[in-house]
Amino acid sequence: AQTVTQSQPEMSVQEAETVTLSCTYDTSENNYYLFWYKQPPSRQMILVIRQEAYKQQNATENRFSVNFQKAAKSFSLKISDSQLGDTAMYFCAFMKFFGQKLVFGQGTRLTINP
Amino acid sequence: ETGVTQSPTHLIKTRGQQVTLRCSSQSGHNTVSWYQQALGQGPQFIFQYYREEENGRGNFPPRFSGLQFPNYSSELNVNALELDDSALYLCASSSWGGSNEKLFFGSGTQLSVL
Numbered sequence: 001a002q003t004v005t006q007s008q009p010e011m012s013v014q015e016a017e018t019v020t021l022s023c024t025y026d027t028s029e030n031n032y033y034l035f036w037y038k039q040p041p042s043r044q045m046i047l048v049i050r051q052e053a054y055k056q057q058n059a060t061e062n063r064f065s066v067n068f069q070k071a072a073k074s075f076s077l078k079i080s081d082s083q084l085g086d087t088a089m090y091f092c093a094f095m096k097f098f099g100q101k102l103v104f105g106q107g108t109r110l111t112i113n114p
Numbered sequence: 115e116t117g118v119t120q121s122p123t124h125l126i127k128t129r130g131q132q133v134t135l136r137c138s139s140q141s142g143h144n145t146v147s148w149y150q151q152a153l154g155q156g157p158q159f160i161f162q163y164y165r166e167e168e169n170g171r172g173n174f175p176p177r178f179s180g181l182q183f184p185n186y187s188s189e190l191n192v193n194a195l196e197l198d199d200s201a202l203y204l205c206a207s208s209s210w211g212g213s214n215e216k217l218f219f220g221s222g223t224q225l226s227v228l
Contacts, residue, residue, distance in 0.1 A: 004156075044221040091157075100162045101170060102159065102217065
């Protein structure tokens with residue numbers, strides 16, 4: 001069974017700063033996907049970024065980037081130039097290739113202060 | 115907006131009652147998954163439906179059941195409600211046979227069991 005662990009329940013930074021959210025996971029699979037989802041107060045789960053495990057290059061999406069360390073089973077999210085709208089719960093998640101389900105971590109509550 | 119709609123947005127029931135939650139998937143998607151998100155936790159996979167049949171189930175008892183209709187909309191039914199069933203229930207749609215990891219979530223139904 002896969003597990004996903006987020007060790008930072010809460011984080012808070014000032015607007016325009018850079019923040020890194022941590023995630024570790026455990027799996028015996030070799031091919032899988034990793035995700036970061038954002039859940040604002042509207043409750044909708046919004047995909048921030050996705051990484052395929054077979055790709056060595058770290059994924060980037062505008063201000064969002066990841067540091068994927070496959071051997072260490074680590075998958076951190078870096079948010080550059082943070083904005084007030086980045087305030088939300090952030091979830092790290094895992095899915096096997098051709099899998100049916102996402103396995104989520106416990107979440108990190110991120111607050112961006114003006 | 116993802117095109118995934120859930121109804122109702124909020125619901126209050128009493129212990130022992132039965133509840134039905136509804137989800138309309140995004141156009142072109144043939145797979146629906148349901149997740150339960152308890153307060154302060156990450157979502158947990160309940161089950162997935164593909165072409166009107168259950169296609170994977172998480173660690174939930176049989177009183178959690180579902181349906182998928184020919185138009186790919188879906189229902190989640192919970193019988194004999196318990197206090198611990200109080201949670202946000204999220205529906206996600208995807209297109210099986212394509213990239214199943216591309217899940218699109220609705221905004222959820224908040225269920226309170228008193």
